[in-house]
Amino acid sequence: TLLTGEPYIEQLPALAADASSGTNGIIGPEGMRFFKTTISAGTLAWRLSLNGAGNTILVDNIRAPVLYGSAGGGYYDWSGTGQLLLVPNYINVGNQYLVGVIGNPGQSITLDSRQQAVTDLPFNSNTNVSATTYGYVTFRVQVPVQQIAWQVNLSPTSGDPNIAVRQDNVPNEYTNDAFSEISGPIGDSITMVPPVLSDGTFYITVYGAPPFSCAMTNGQPIITDVHYTFQITNDAPARTGWRFYRVVNTAEQLGTYGWDLELANQLPGTEIALRRNAVPSRWNYRN
Numbered sequence: 415t416l417l418t419g420e421p422y423i424e425q426l427p428a429l430a431a432d433a434s435s436g437t438n439g440i441i442g443p444e445g446m447r448f449f450k451t452t453i454s455a456g457t458l459a460w461r462l463s464l465n466g467a468g469n470t471i472l473v474d475n476i477r478a479p480v481l482y483g484s485a486g487g488g489y490y491d492w493s494g495t496g497q498l499l500l501v502p503n504y505i506n507v508g509n510q511y512l513v514g515v516i517g518n519p520g521q522s523i524t525l526d527s528r529q530q531a532v533t534d535l536p537f538n539s540n541t542n543v544s545a546t547t548y549g550y551v552t553f554r555v556q557v558p559v560q561q562i563a564w565q566v567n568l569s570p571t572s573g574d575p576n577i578a579v580r581q582d583n584v585p586n587e588y589t590n591d592a593f594s595e596i597s598g599p600i601g602d603s604i605t606m607v608p609p610v611l612s613d614g615t616f617y618i619t620v621y622g623a624p625p626f627s628c629a630m631t632n633g634q635p636i637i638t639d640v641h642y643t644f645q646i647t648n649d650a651p652a653r654t655g656w657r658f659y660r661v662v663n664t665a666e667q668l669g670t671y672g673w674d675l676e677l678a679n680q681l682p683g684t685e686i687a688l689r690r691n692a693v694p695s696r697w698n699y700r701n
Contacts, residue, residue: 423450429527439523445519457505461530466496550620570601594654646659
C-alpha cells in the first residue's frame with residue numbers, strides 16, 4: 415500500500431509553564447511524528463524533551479523538519495538527542511515552529527514542550543543543581559553595579575554538567591556570552607570582567623546529558639592581596655579557571671627595572687595573565 419500526501423502535523427497548545435503544552439503520540443509508518451506550536455508571551459526559552467528517550471528531535475520554523483540518511487543531511491534548523499533548549503533570538507513570541515521526532519514505526523513517545531523554568535538567585539550565593547530526565551537548568555542573577563569580576567563555579571557530584579552565561583537572554587550551549595565545558599569530574603568555571611561584564615540581568619544555564627548533579631556558586635571571585643615580591647601556592651587545585659592575586663602596594667615596586675612572574679609544578683597549558691587596575695580574564699563563547 416503506497417500512501418502519498420501531506421504529512422499529519424499535530425497542533426500543540428501554545429507554550430505553557432507546565433507539561434500541558436506537550437502531548438503523547440505514536441511514530442507513524444514513515445518513521446517520524448510531526449508537531450507544531452506557537453511561542454506564547456512570557457516565554458524566555460523553549461524546552462523540548464522526550465522524558466529520557468533518546469530519539470532525535472528536529473525543529474524548523476518554516477517547514478516540517480526531516481533528516482536524510484546517517485550523514486545528517488536534511489532540512490531543519492536544530493537537532494538534539496532526546497532534548498533541546500531553544501533560546502532567543504531564534505525563538506520569538508508569536509512565531510510558529512514545527513517539530514519532528516524520529517523513531518521506529520509504532521513507538522509511543524511523550525513530547526514535553528513547555529516554557530523553560532527560570533529560578534532567581536542572589537548575587538554571591540550557592541545552590542545545588544540536579545537534572546534527572548531533562549538536562550538544562552536555568553537561573554537568573556542580577557549583577558550589581560561596579561563589579562570588578564563575576565565568577566560562576568560548578569562542583570560536580572555526578573554526571574558531567576557544563577555552564578553557559580548570557581546577559582539579558584537565556585543561554586544554551588550554542589548561543590551565549592561565555593561557556594565552560596570541562597569534561598569529567600573537574601568543575602567548570604567562568605570569570606567575566608568589564609567591559610563585557612556590566613550591571614544588569616544575567617542568565618546561567620547548567621546543561622549536560624542527564625542525570626547530573628552539582629553545587630554552583632556565583633559572585634565575586636576570591637582575590638588575594640600579595641606583596642610585589644611574593645611566593646604563594648594555589649589553594650584551589652581541584653578547580654579549573656582563574657585564581658586571582660592583587661599587588662596594591664605600588665611603593666614596593668620603586669627602584670626595580672622589571673618584574674618576573676614564574677610558575678612551578680603547574681599543569682600543562684597553565685597561563686599567567688596581567689592587567690593593570692583591573693581583573694584579567696579570558697573565556698570562550700558561542701554565537
